[in-house]
Amino acid sequence: MSKPDGQQVPGADIPPRPGQRIGTRFRNFVRTRNFQDMFQRNARPGELVFAAGFFGFSVLLLILIPWQTQWVPLSKLFTQPAFWPGIAITVMTLFSAGHLFCVLCANRLPGLAAELAAWARALEFVLWFIVYVWLVPIIGYLIATIAFTCALSFRMGYRGVRWMGLAAVFGLGVVVLFKGLLGVNIPAGDIYELLPAGALRSFLMTNF
Amino acid sequence: MDMLLSGIGMLMHFDVLLALLIGSIGGVIIGAIPGVGPAVAIAILLPATFALPPLVGLVMLLGIYGSSMFGGALPAILINTPGTAVNALTTYDGHPMTQRGEALRALGLAYGASFVSGILSILTLILLSPVLAKIAPMFGSKEIFLAALLGLVLVIIAHRGQTLAAGMLAGLGVFLGTVGLEPLKYTQRFTFGQEWLASGFDLIVIVLGLFALSQAFLLLSEPESAPETPPIKGSMGRAMLRIFKYKRLAVSGSGFGVLMGMIPGVGEFTAQFLSYTYAQKTSKTPEDFGKGSPEGLVASESANNAVPAAAMIPLLALGIPGEALTAMMLSVFYVHNVIPGPQLFQGQIDFVYALYAAMIILNVIVVLFMLVSSNLLLRIIRIPTRFLGVMILTLSFVGVYSLRNSVVDCAIAAAFGWFGLILKRQNLPAVPIVLGLVLGGIMETKFRPAMNRVSVFGDFFERPIAAILGFAILCLIVGHFASLYREQRNRQPNPDHDMHDSFQR
Numbered sequence: 001m002s003k004p005d006g007q008q009v010p011g012a013d014i015p016p017r018p019g020q021r022i023g024t025r026f027r028n029f030v031r032t033r034n035f036q037d038m039f040q041r042n043a044r045p046g047e048l049v050f051a052a053g054f055f056g057f058s059v060l061l062l063i064l065i066p067w068q069t070q071w072v073p074l075s076k077l078f079t080q081p082a083f084w085p086g087i088a089i090t091v092m093t094l095f096s097a098g099h100l101f102c103v104l105c106a107n108r109l110p111g112l113a114a115e116l117a118a119w120a121r122a123l124e125f126v127l128w129f130i131v132y133v134w135l136v137p138i139i140g141y142l143i144a145t146i147a148f149t150c151a152l153s154f155r156m157g158y159r160g161v162r163w164m165g166l167a168a169v170f171g172l173g174v175v176v177l178f179k180g181l182l183g184v185n186i187p188a189g190d191i192y193e194l195l196p197a198g199a200l201r202s203f204l205m206t207n208f
Numbered sequence: 209m210d211m212l213l214s215g216i217g218m219l220m221h222f223d224v225l226l227a228l229l230i231g232s233i234g235g236v237i238i239g240a241i242p243g244v245g246p247a248v249a250i251a252i253l254l255p256a257t258f259a260l261p262p263l264v265g266l267v268m269l270l271g272i273y274g275s276s277m278f279g280g281a282l283p284a285i286l287i288n289t290p291g292t293a294v295n296a297l298t299t300y301d302g303h304p305m306t307q308r309g310e311a312l313r314a315l316g317l318a319y320g321a322s323f324v325s326g327i328l329s330i331l332t333l334i335l336l337s338p339v340l341a342k343i344a345p346m347f348g349s350k351e352i353f354l355a356a357l358l359g360l361v362l363v364i365i366a367h368r369g370q371t372l373a374a375g376m377l378a379g380l381g382v383f384l385g386t387v388g389l390e391p392l393k394y395t396q397r398f399t400f401g402q403e404w405l406a407s408g409f410d411l412i413v414i415v416l417g418l419f420a421l422s423q424a425f426l427l428l429s430e431p432e433s434a435p436e437t438p439p440i441k442g443s444m445g446r447a448m449l450r451i452f453k454y455k456r457l458a459v460s461g462s463g464f465g466v467l468m469g470m471i472p473g474v475g476e477f478t479a480q481f482l483s484y485t486y487a488q489k490t491s492k493t494p495e496d497f498g499k500g501s502p503e504g505l506v507a508s509e510s511a512n513n514a515v516p517a518a519a520m521i522p523l524l525a526l527g528i529p530g531e532a533l534t535a536m537m538l539s540v541f542y543v544h545n546v547i548p549g550p551q552l553f554q555g556q557i558d559f560v561y562a563l564y565a566a567m568i569i570l571n572v573i574v575v576l577f578m579l580v581s582s583n584l585l586l587r588i589i590r591i592p593t594r595f596l597g598v599m600i601l602t603l604s605f606v607g608v609y610s611l612r613n614s615v616v617d618c619a620i621a622a623a624f625g626w627f628g629l630i631l632k633r634q635n636l637p638a639v640p641i642v643l644g645l646v647l648g649g650i651m652e653t654k655f656r657p658a659m660n661r662v663s664v665f666g667d668f669f670e671r672p673i674a675a676i677l678g679f680a681i682l683c684l685i686v687g688h689f690a691s692l693y694r695e696q697r698n699r700q701p702n703p704d705h706d707m708h709d710s711f712q713r
Binding site: 088133 | 386387393400599606618
């Protein structure tokens with residue numbers, strides 16, 4: 001079997017499954033690029049871990065329903081506090097069980113360790129973000145943001161003066177735009193308390 | 209007509225027009241940068257718009273929503289990397305045209321198709337609005353519950369090939385919406401005795417985590433890339449006018465976009481695939497599709513840009529968002545005490561018309577901008593991806609922290625960001641979580657009053673719209689299983705084990 005341009009249809013050498021009707025496998029090949037072509041996939045590396053973890057989490061929530069929700073006497077079922085969490089968790093459990101089953105049956109691609117390492121690697125940036133959040137109320141939005149953009153850019157390999165300057169300008173721009181111009185709700189840092197009372201301190205506390 | 213003019217009048221203020229201009233041009237730029245996308249931009253800007261008047265804030269976000277797909281076509285065509293996930297299909301025909309030396313023609317057709325479909329979809333909606341104003345009040349608690357359920361069912365089965373994963377993630381979204389103090393009996397649900405969980409999970413915190421922070425973490429933890437592209441030469445205006453050679457496909461693509469956009473939970477992907485399949489089936493050269501067919505490009509781009517306007521229908525008429533972006537906009541409405549739903553169409557139809565007029569203006573602004581700016585955008589999309597990650601992470605902080613100045617919110621957003629990164633790497637969709645969270649809340653609120661006058665199961669469907677919605681849900685579920693059965697019988701070999709990666713973008 002070949003495509004109109006003369007190329008061999010991929011998979012034409014695969015023998016039909018027992019019971020499969022002859023001629024059905026390539027019925028839609030030339031006519032359309034259908035959903036099945038577009039979305040068919042194998043199990044990615046790490047998908048089993050994710051599916052098993054999600055299923056385990058769902059079962060855990062299911063077990064916890066009696067302890068984490070209350071049953072109010074003399075109330076109808078659909079007004080019970082446990083009703084909607086119960087439905088949601090049941091949906092999670094059933095679908096995740098099905099998903100886990102499919103992943104177990106699928107052709108799992110290699111690379112589990114590398115995938116898990118990639119998940120773990122991203123935690124470093126979660127930590128960067130949390131440290132930034134922690135610093136803002138202490139050293140102020142402006143200093144924390146410029147320090148954050150410069151330090152993270154340096155960490156990511158942008159180490160020249162040009163990049164450091166760009167990172168600092170970007171940090172400054174974000175602060176001026178959001179706090180100075182749009183007036184978003186970010187409290188002034190404790191560091192400004194060290195300045196003598198006056199117009200400069202008020203200006204810095206309001207805009208930076 | 210008076211209401212339409214009144215709506216246009218609402219836009220004629222400097223701050224509204226400025227917001228529209230910033231949103232439209234900002235949306236194109238954001239859409240053109242692979243790895244940012246409208247969801248990230250809207251999530252970050254959302255809290256900043258809370259301080260603005262309702263129309264100003266909404267128009268800015270609407271500008272980003274409506275114009276990002278224009279920008280997303282640029283890298284899809286030139287460097288084979290879609291700027292937004294919905295431009296993925298554009299790469300199939302757009303990039304081969306670039307390789308043949310027809311980049312200007314491809315870009316012109318993409319922009320032209322986007323413009324025509326954007327305008328056609330909005331005109332359709334303006335014509336439909338009086339009808340919607342009559343139908344929307346017929347939606348009571350039962351009907352809104354069923355419409356939300358329909359949206360949830362659709363968002364699950366629309367993730368073809370990932371139905372089970374979409375279902376479990378939608379369930380997670382519904383569950384997250386139930387955490388905290390429930391409003392009926394004032395009991396705590398799944399708070400584990402923790403005070404910070406008593407107020408539940410904020411939609412914006414989750415959205416920022418799943419869309420913005422996850423993207424930043426992904427960009428920071430992956431290898432660097434900074435695409436190089438040759439400049440575009442020639443008249444973009446003339447290239448755009450060539451769309452009129454493909455009128456039939458632009459109109460049919462717009463039709464699919466409007467229809468699919470109006471149905472909650474379906475959106476751009478389904479519209480594009482229907483439009484593309486229709487174009488291929490009716491083409492004289494179907495074999496060219498996927499190899500640089502202008503018809504394929506027009507079919508794809510016209511369908512995706514018709515969706516934003518249509519997606520506003522369930523949001524405005526029923527208060528039901530059909531996708532993540534409209535779910536975010538719903539929170540802007542709530543913050544400004546503008547409650548979308550039947551009463552909005554009855555009492556504030558001029559506000560609805562103002563939004564539609566804003567969408568027409570944004571399409572005009574974007575086309576004018578694109579006439580002169582393609583080469584400027586090419587320079588912008590060369591931002592190295594890791595530096596882009598630093599920028600998104602910095603901007604995400606503003607979005608989360610400015611909500612309540614809460615470190616806990618930031619920690620929750622970071623946790624969802626990490627979870628979102630895993631979803632992206634696994635190519636699993638985050639949208640069902642967001643829609644589950646929003647639609648689950650609507651369903652819980654509407655289910656109780658809906659059940660008050662129900663003694664037997666059939667009473668739920670006694671009103672015609674409820675019966676139609678119930679029948680539609682039943683048909684969809686049965687149809688889905690029927691199609692799975694058909695697929696199983698006609699199962700084709702997986703040719704190259706190619707995995708789509710739309711959710712990683």
